[in-house]
Amino acid sequence: MSEPHVQRxxxxxxxRSRLAMAQSGQVADAVRRVTGRPVELVEITTYGDTSREHLAQIGGTGVFVTALRDALLGGEVDFAVHSLKDLPTAQPDDLALAAIPKREDPRDVLVARxxxxxxxxxxxxxxxxGSPRRMAQLNAYARSHGLSIETVPIRGNVDTRIGYVRKGELDAVVLAAAGLTRIGRIDEVTDFLPVDMVLPAPGQGALAIECRAANTAEDAHLVAALSELDDPYTRGAVTAERSLLAALEAGCSAPVGALADLLGDGQIVKEMRLRGVVGTTDGSTLVQLSTTGPVPETYDQAMALGRELAAEMLAKGAAGLMGERAH
Known part of the structure; x- marks a missing residue:
């Protein structure tokens, strides 16, 4: 039953990681549904995948993204899927964030023996x-609750990280709930960490579907098709979170947590609350604040919410807590 004209x-x-492939496979299915076109996955190795250094040392920002963006701009691929929290906060003019689908659970989780x-x-x-953000908040929580823990920097994929617990080298590891859900391993979680205890990374749990900006008719058509997968509430929330991160001038290796969520009574969403935290990795000093405003209807309103909270956090001393500042 072949079509007379099958589109490319x-x-x-x-x-290439198992998590990235799982995320991209799920997006590919959705893109097939909205475009009616076949989708093939093209595996690309990024610097962040091959470097053995800790993320905080190699700068964090963009290490998983640059090679994918180069492939987009070079015409090797038509669109790319990123974990939104890996994206630098400045968006290049020649690329479009065509869709930010509905977010998965943004929380961090514990997998413990x-x-x-x-x-x-x-x-x-x-x-x-591997996250200074998690270290800062876990250590702060432990200090304030009379617990004594040692946070140990680790790298590697989910198998490697959970393997440290299975082999008895660590008592527990902290991971993102969304990643475990997407690879079908959420049942290994022993504790979901409430956001009052650990605020997630800005954009955690959300995916970004990126393609070339609409400079040609074909690119414009693809941007429009992919935009059907966009979830406006998720986009507003993560835009506010990333605006906070950008205004603090922090890269994604900085110990900054942020979460925007919607507040409402019953079925009516009334406001968006944005919470932010920055702290020293030993947990001795933490600046944690929140602000609430109308649900943003535009990109600029979401950006303003993030900038407003960042200004309050900087006034409370956040700048001195972030170590190296991204340039």
Missing amino acids: ALRLGTR DGLTFTELPDGARVGT
Whole structure:
């Protein structure tokens, strides 16, 4: 039953990790539905995948993104899927964020030995995470609740990280709920960390579908087709979170957490609340604030919410807590 005219397959650029492939596969299915065109995955190796250094040392921002963007601009792929939290906050003029689909659970989770929750961890428990943001908040929470933990910097994919717990090298690791959900391993979680305890990374749990800006008729058509997968509430929330991050002049390796969520009574969404945190990795100093405003209807309104909270955090001393500032 072949079609008389089969359109060329759309090429989706993706990182090679199991998580990236799972995320991209799910997006590919959705793109097939909205465009009626076949989609093929094109695997691309990024600097962040090959470097053995800790993310905080290689700068964090953009290390998983540059190679995908180069492939887009070079015409090797038609669109790319990123974890939104990996994207630098400045958007290049020649590329379009065509869609930010509905966000997965933004929370961080614990995978611990013996089914332990965070507060059940024994004194001196070794907790692995590659994120200064998680270290700062976990250490601050432990300090304020009389717990004694040691945060241990780790890298690697989900298998590697959970492997440290399975082999007994660490008592627990902290990961993003969204990633585990997307690869079908959410049942390994022993504790969902409430956002009051650990605010996620700006954009955590959200994906970004990026393509070339609409300079040609074909590119414009693709931007329009992909935009059908956009979720306006998610886009507003992550825009506010990333605006906060940008205004703090922090890269994605900085210890900044942010979450925008919608507040309403019953079915009516009334306001958006944006919470932000920045702290020293040892947890000794934390600046945590929130602001509430009307649900943003435009990109500029969402950006303004983030900038407003960032200004309040900087006034409270946030600048001195971030170590290296991104240039």
